[in-house]
Amino acid sequence: QVQLVESGGGLVQAGDSLRLSCAASGRAISSMSMGWFRQAPGNEREFVAAISGSGSATYYQDSVKGRFTISRDAAKNTAYLQMNSLKPEDTANYYCAAGLGLRAAERNDRRYYDVWGQGTQVTVSS
Numbered sequence: 001q002v003q004l005v006e007s008g009g010g011l012v013q014a015g016d017s018l019r020l021s022c023a024a025s026g027r028a029i030s031s032m033s034m035g036w037f038r039q040a041p042g043n044e045r046e047f048v049a050a051i052s053g054s055g056s057a058t059y060y061q062d063s064v065k066g067r068f069t070i071s072r073d074a075a076k077n078t079a080y081l082q083m084n085s086l087k088p089e090d091t092a093n094y095y096c097a098a099g100l101g102l103r104a105a106e107r108n109d110r111r112y113y114d115v116w117g118q119g120t121q122v123t124v125s126s
Contacts, residue, residue, distance in 0.1 A: 002026045002115050006096050009120030012086055016124070020081040022096030022117060029053075033102040034072055034079040037110055038092035038122075045095065049081060050107035059107050063089075086124045093119040 008020040022034065035050040049070040050059045058070050069082040079096060097113035099106075106112040 002029060002032075002098055004096050004098060004115055004117035006094065006117040006120040009094060009122045011123045011125065014087055014124055014126050016086050017082070017084045018086065018122060020083065020094055020096075020120060020122075022079040022081075024077045024079075024098065028074070029072075029077055029079070029098055030074045032098045032100050033107050033113075034070070035097045035099070035107060035110070035113055036070060036079075036081045036094060037097060038090075038094045039119075040092040043092075045110055047108040047110065048094070051079065052104075052107070057104065059104075061108075083122070086122075088124045088126045091122060091124050093121050095119045 003025050005023050031053045036048040037045050038048050039045040048061050051070045055072050067085045072079045096117045098115045099113040102112050
């Protein structure tokens with residue numbers, strides 16, 4: 001069973017950057033799709049970005065395209081979310097998730113992910 005631990009969140013100002021990490025343990029995640037989701041108070045958990053097991057395909061929510069980049073490092077068994085040009089509306093708790101056997105159309109849907117981390121808070125002040 002894989003476990004996921006996020007890190008890298010914090011309090012930043014608008015326009016700043018953060019890099020979130022999602023470290024996996026228990027098994028290799030190289031064959032698993034990895035996703036980042038976020039949830040602000042009072043809102044549902046929403047898709048942010050996803051990457052295929054091979055890393056060849058990436059997917060983004062429209063509001064983060066051009067600002068956020070998802071990546072993965074098989075050797076470190078870790079996925080990342082580089083967030084640039086942060087905005088106050090990016091404030092949320094960010095979760096990483098792993099899913100096995102996800103098809104392209106499923107990678108932006110939280111229902112298809114099997115394993116979740118505990119989340120890391122990102123707060124962007126204006």
